[in-house]
Amino acid sequence: MGRRSFTIEQIKRLAKNKNVSRCGATSVRYKGSFKESALRQYNDEGLGAVEIFETAGFDLTAIGKRAPNRLMNQWNTAFRPRRTHEPPLNDQVKTELTAKRTSNGREIKTLKAKVAYLEAENDFLAQLRAKKRKQSLSHFRNFK
Numbered sequence: 001m002g003r004r005s006f007t008i009e010q011i012k013r014l015a016k017n018k019n020v021s022r023c024g025a026t027s028v029r030y031k032g033s034f035k036e037s038a039l040r041q042y043n044d045e046g047l048g049a050v051e052i053f054e055t056a057g058f059d060l061t062a063i064g065k066r067a068p069n070r071l072m073n074q075w076n077t078a079f080r081p082r083r084t085h086e087p088p089l090n091d092q093v094k095t096e097l098t099a100k101r102t103s104n105g106r107e108i109k110t111l112k113a114k115v116a117y118l119e120a121e122n123d124f125l126a127q128l129r130a131k132k133r134k135q136s137l138s139h140f141r142n143f144k
Contacts, residue, residue, distance in 0.1 A: 010062040019056050028063060035075050042072050 003026050006014065014023040019034035034056065041047045049068035053060065060068070 004064060006062065010059075013059065014062060017057050019058075030071075035079070038072070039075055039079060043076070 005026055006023070011023050011025065014020050014028055019031055020028055021031045022029040038049075038052050038056070041052050042049060049072040050060065050065070052072075053063075053068040058068075
C-alpha cells in the first residue's frame with residue numbers, strides 16, 4: 001500500500017485547522033503546541049488518541065483512522081524524557097489507564113471478552129489437572 005495523497009479540498013480543509021502548521025499533498029505537519037496538549041490529554045487525562053484528534057477538528061477519513069494512535073506513539077517516543085530505569089506500571093495503573101481510554105460500551109465488551117477467556121483458561125487447567133491425576137493414579141496402580 002502506497003502513501004496517502006490528499007485531494008486539494010482535503011489540503012485546504014486541513015490547512016484551515018488551527019493545529020496544523022503546514023499541509024502538503026502527502027503529509028501534515030502539526031503545531032508543537034497541539035502535540036504537547038495532545039500528549040498531556042493522552043498521558044495525564046487518559047483520553048483516547050482518536051477522541052483528541054476529533055475534538056481538535058480533524059477529519060479521520062482524510063488523515064486516516066489509524067493516524068491518531070500512530071502519531072501519539074511517535075510523539076510519546078520523541079518527547080518522553082530518557083530514563084535509565086523505568087519501573088513497570090503495576091496492574092492497577094494499567095487498568096485505570098485502559099478504562100479511561102475506552103468508552104463504556106467498548107469497556108464492557110472488553111471485560112466480557114476477558115472473563116470468557118479466563119473461564120476457558122480455568123476449564124482447560126481443570127481438565128489438565130484431572131488428566132495428570134488420572135495418569136498418576138494409573139502409574140501408582142501399575143507400580144504395586
